Amino acid sequence: MEISPYLRRANYYETDQMSIVHHSNYFRYFEEARIEFMHAIGCDVKDMEKLGIIIPNVDAYAKYIKTIVFYKLMQIETKLVKFNGAKMVFEYIIKFADTNEVAATGHTTHCFVNNEHKPMSIKHTFPDIYNRLKENIKN
Amino acid sequence: MEISPYLRRANYYETDQMSIVHHSNYFRYFEEARIEFMHAIGCDVKDMEKLGIIIPNVDAYAKYIKTIVFYKLMQIETKLVKFNGAKMVFEYIIKFADTNEVAATGHTTHCFVNNEHKPMSIKHTFPDIYNRLKENIKN
Amino acid sequence: MEISPYLRRANYYETDQMSIVHHSNYFRYFEEARIEFMHAIGCDVKDMEKLGIIIPNVDAYAKYIKTIVFYKLMQIETKLVKFNGAKMVFEYIIKFADTNEVAATGHTTHCFVNNEHKPMSIKHTFPDIYNRLKENIKN
Amino acid sequence: MEISPYLRRANYYETDQMSIVHHSNYFRYFEEARIEFMHAIGCDVKDMEKLGIIIPNVDAYAKYIKTIVFYKLMQIETKLVKFNGAKMVFEYIIKFADTNEVAATGHTTHCFVNNEHKPMSIKHTFPDIYNRLKENIKN
Numbered sequence: 001m002e003i004s005p006y007l008r009r010a011n012y013y014e015t016d017q018m019s020i021v022h023h024s025n026y027f028r029y030f031e032e033a034r035i036e037f038m039h040a041i042g043c044d045v046k047d048m049e050k051l052g053i054i055i056p057n058v059d060a061y062a063k064y065i066k067t068i069v070f071y072k073l074m075q076i077e078t079k080l081v082k083f084n085g086a087k088m089v090f091e092y093i094i095k096f097a098d099t100n101e102v103a104a105t106g107h108t109t110h111c112f113v114n115n116e117h118k119p120m121s122i123k124h125t126f127p128d129i130y131n132r133l134k135e136n137i138k139n
Numbered sequence: 140m141e142i143s144p145y146l147r148r149a150n151y152y153e154t155d156q157m158s159i160v161h162h163s164n165y166f167r168y169f170e171e172a173r174i175e176f177m178h179a180i181g182c183d184v185k186d187m188e189k190l191g192i193i194i195p196n197v198d199a200y201a202k203y204i205k206t207i208v209f210y211k212l213m214q215i216e217t218k219l220v221k222f223n224g225a226k227m228v229f230e231y232i233i234k235f236a237d238t239n240e241v242a243a244t245g246h247t248t249h250c251f252v253n254n255e256h257k258p259m260s261i262k263h264t265f266p267d268i269y270n271r272l273k274e275n276i277k278n
Numbered sequence: 279m280e281i282s283p284y285l286r287r288a289n290y291y292e293t294d295q296m297s298i299v300h301h302s303n304y305f306r307y308f309e310e311a312r313i314e315f316m317h318a319i320g321c322d323v324k325d326m327e328k329l330g331i332i333i334p335n336v337d338a339y340a341k342y343i344k345t346i347v348f349y350k351l352m353q354i355e356t357k358l359v360k361f362n363g364a365k366m367v368f369e370y371i372i373k374f375a376d377t378n379e380v381a382a383t384g385h386t387t388h389c390f391v392n393n394e395h396k397p398m399s400i401k402h403t404f405p406d407i408y409n410r411l412k413e414n415i416k417n
Numbered sequence: 418m419e420i421s422p423y424l425r426r427a428n429y430y431e432t433d434q435m436s437i438v439h440h441s442n443y444f445r446y447f448e449e450a451r452i453e454f455m456h457a458i459g460c461d462v463k464d465m466e467k468l469g470i471i472i473p474n475v476d477a478y479a480k481y482i483k484t485i486v487f488y489k490l491m492q493i494e495t496k497l498v499k500f501n502g503a504k505m506v507f508e509y510i511i512k513f514a515d516t517n518e519v520a521a522t523g524h525t526t527h528c529f530v531n532n533e534h535k536p537m538s539i540k541h542t543f544p545d546i547y548n549r550l551k552e553n554i555k556n
Contacts, residue, residue, distance in 0.1 A: 011306065011309070011310055011313075012309055012310075012313060012323070013306045013309055028289065028291045031289070031290055031291055032289055032290075035289075035290060035349070044349075045290070045348075045349070046348055046349045070323075070324055071313070071322075071323075071324045
């Protein structure tokens with residue numbers, strides 16, 4: 001399944017006094033892109049939380065290549081690179097929509113926890129979600 | 140009861156490309172100051188949430204008088220000006236700690252809701268909290 | 279000129295532990311909508327800053343009517359209600375895109391300052407921008 | 418020189434609907450701790466920017482070990498582990514102030530750029546700052 005990249009402008013309030021987007025906001029861009037990706041493959045995060053599947057971060061990394069300025073249109077590509085039922089890893093590329101240049105790359109690791117924040121595998125408890133994620137792994 | 144003002148530096152990530160603190164962050168400063176005020180008068184917000192008392196905003200206002208720059212130390216005065224068991228109104232003054240000049244003023248209105256987000260009065264259900272808040276109203 | 283409302287989903291990172299969008303973020307939504315409004319009427323904020331016109335907030339107000347939850351699609355209407363060359367006032371209505379119900383209203387006041395953060399009127403210095411703003415006032 | 422860890426409570430607005438601090442905020446905690454560290458060793462970030470030394474992020478990483486809840490007091494240890502005049506790397510440990518347990522670790526890489534955002538080495542242009550940073554490297 002081919003997932004469209006996520007489009008997004010840099011907001012004014014996301015800039016800092018360097019006149020560029022503050023580095024912490026890239027993790028928010030990654031999250032927005034990941035949530036749209038999950039939605040697109042039929043694993044809507046809102047619906048999963050209703051089923052009692054919470055997906056916290058285990059780690060997060062961003063590499064800042066070109067600075068992003070206010071109102072710049074970005075195109076964020078999200079790729080699920082690993083998933084085994086208990087953990088998953090996403091990779092991201094933020095490009096400038098006009099030039100296709102890479103502004104940043106990154107990855108995040110996530111686990112699955114229940115409402116009591118206990119780690120779990122969704123392999124046997126949620127086979128449909130498990131399968132949809134499995135089918136969308138790309139290396 | 141005399142409550143000490145809340146002290147707080149402006150963080151780098153709170154500035155925007157005007158090289159001043161972004162106006163939305165003042166509402167976060169107000170919240171920090173209000174939470175410390177509530178804690179100081181024995182109405183800890185964390186404890187109240189454990190009892191099933193949630194305190195959302197009904198409105199919020201800020202007036203920006205002098206711009207706040209990075210690393211500036213602020214002193215925030217919080218005053219509970221109205222409370223009737225169902226609603227409360229706070230007023231805030233943000234001053235520069237060094238000169239005592241007023242940087243901003245504001246107010247927020249809050250109601251009390253239960254875990255199902257239904258409005259409630261805490262007058263009869265939580266008389267201790269009710270009394271502590273009543274005693275700390277200043278006009 | 280009829281300006282389309284600004285469409286925007288509530289992001290995960292904008293929620294707080296009440297499981298609703300944190301009240302400070304509404305001012306960021308207002309800003310996004312205002313910047314799109316300015317762009318649509320030919321007064322692009324990025325271009326204005328390049329000309330040396332900075333537009334800080336003088337005040338900001340929000341009234342929270344219905345809580346906004348994660349991934350909810352909002353439609354934000356922006357109206358320029360006052361403008362005299364030195365100051366302007368915007369009003370906002372945040373509606374749920376599906377039901378058209380009002381989630382919040384608000385207003386912000388802005389002045390114009392130069393690169394040294396000195397207040398100025400743009401009436402004589404930037405007549406084109408002045409006229410475009412004048413033409414788009416609605417009461 | 419022994420630098421005290423940076424103390425900081427988790428704010429309400431930093432939580433998300435998982436009822437924990439949103440993972441993007443850890444990078445803001447790292448920044449606050451780094452800025453205090455720089456200040457403590459005599460390399461104040463505000464002063465450096467006045468001299469025309471801007472310190473953007475080259476990358477940033479966080480590992481989330483234990484979730485941080487609202488109002489929890491954290492103690493953040495910052496260590497400068499690499500510095501060569503052109504780049505520097507910091508490592509961070511976020512601990513709970515009461516139990517000393519590790520909540521998160523992370524690192525960030527930074528370069529030095531001038532006001533035109535051109536990379537530079539501060540070795541010869543700012544020998545005092547260079548020396549102070551050199552003296553505070555820990556491995």
